[in-house]
Amino acid sequence: MIRIASLILILLAGPLAAQDLTLPAGARQISDRTSPLDSYDLPTGPFADGSLPVRQIEGRVERLTWRVQSGSSTTLQLLAPLREQIVAQGYEVLFECEARSCGGFDFRFGTEVVPTPDMYVAIQDYRFLSATRGDDVLSLLVSRNPPSGYIQMIRVTPGSAEAPPPLVIEETVNQAGGLTSALEQNGHVILDDLHFRTGEITLGDGPFASLTEIADYLTANPGTRLALVGHTDDTGALDANISVSTGRAQAVRARLIEAHGVAADRLEARGIGYLAPLTSNASPEGRELNRRVEAVLLVN
CATH class of the missing domain: 3.40.1000 (Protein Transport Mog1p; Chain A)
Structure with a gap:
């Protein structure tokens, strides 16, 4: 369940x-x-x-x-x-x-x-x-x-x-809705409770409820894998933003493996910088929303 x-x-x-x-x-x-x-x-x-x-x-x-x-x-x-x-x-x-x-x-x-x-x-x-x-x-x-x-x-x-x-x-506990339901319905979900220091790739201490839910979902669904995708706002050069977004996705992958026991071969980590914004980067609010890590569902 x-x-x-x-x-x-x-x-x-x-x-x-x-x-x-x-x-x-x-x-x-x-x-x-x-x-x-x-x-x-x-x-x-x-x-x-x-x-x-x-x-x-x-x-x-x-x-x-x-x-x-x-x-x-x-x-x-x-x-x-x-x-x-x-x-x-x-x-x-x-x-x-x-x-x-x-x-x-x-x-x-x-x-x-x-x-x-x-x-x-x-x-x-x-x-x-x-x-x-x-x-x-x-x-x-x-x-x-x-x-x-x-x-x-x-x-x-x-x-x-x-x-x-x-x-x-x-x-x-509910039978419908929630983070993992959105993951199944939409194919991706934002891990919106994660915290990184500004300009850094180190993931905060947590605990993060979204990672617990993701780990439970993977345990209950052995035929699935996830791609963790990092995103940034458009401040700075693309190469630098890809590096930061990749580092953050890798930090989330490492936390799932080390703290939640997820098998390494079920997780990928990628970063695409500012190439897939949720909204305009013209305001501080927009930039804040665009800085995120998403989980993308991969079904074997």
């Missing part, structure tokens, strides 16, 4: 009530920026006439982001199940929009977004929702940069700097 993880987010809103928000299968929490006392400008309408209407809320502010393997899913397909869940839990949708009706560029840069690489927003491909339940407010922002999707949730509990009941994240 292929082990595929999904995350279930449990938001406890009071001593007698709990709400369960189930994220897409394979979601990985990227960041948690929680302030015990802060303010948040909750958008209440689209950007128009040179301004963005907001309601400023003070209290405990939780800023959370996730990355998912979205495949061919649209932003609406990412948002709709989350919207249904918060409505079922008693939230009233205050405002909802897609990129163009939100105000495009102006809305994107007029509202609060967790900095990259923890959150990515494509100017023409995002959706936003704000909702209230009593004094509590939350917003959801989703976007895509295929094959990845991004989810941001900001929740404010006003009136007190004391922590509400804790946010609990549980890992479960």
Whole structure:
């Protein structure tokens, strides 16, 4: 059986009530920026006439982001199940929009977004929702940069700097979705939790959940091999970038062999520098996304 993880987010809103928000299968929490006392400008309408209407809320502010393997899913397909869940839990949708009706560029840069690489927003491909339940407010922002999707949730509990009941994240086993499901469906997947020092080829200490999943997948599927392919942004000469991307792919291969017991003959490592970008290198966000290592499925 292929082990595929999904995350279930449990938001406890009071001593007698709990709400369960189930994220897409394979979601990985990227960041948690929680302030015990802060303010948040909750958008209440689209950007128009040179301004963005907001309601400023003070209290405990939780800023959370996730990355998912979205495949061919649209932003609406990412948002709709989350919207249904918060409505079922008693939230009233205050405002909802897609990129163009939100105000495009102006809305994107007029509202609060967790900095990259923890959150990515494509100017023409995002959706936003704000909702209230009593004094509590939350917003959801989703976007895509295929094959990845991004989810941001900001929740404010006003009136007190004391922590509400804790946010609990549980890992479960699911039969569909996740990193290895995306690998089978698309033939390749980004190993998006890996960390390298800037300009270096040494892989961080980890542990990295993506490598554990890859090793488990190879164990469960003995007729498969993988090519690990390194990618860079377009800073510098091509030869230098190919060297760096190859070195990083080789470092990932070595970690799978040495730490996870994968047979060496089931893994290849290559680097192609900046020749296959995910997006434009014209912005820091784009360059960050283009620096990556992918696993490519090879079936004997």
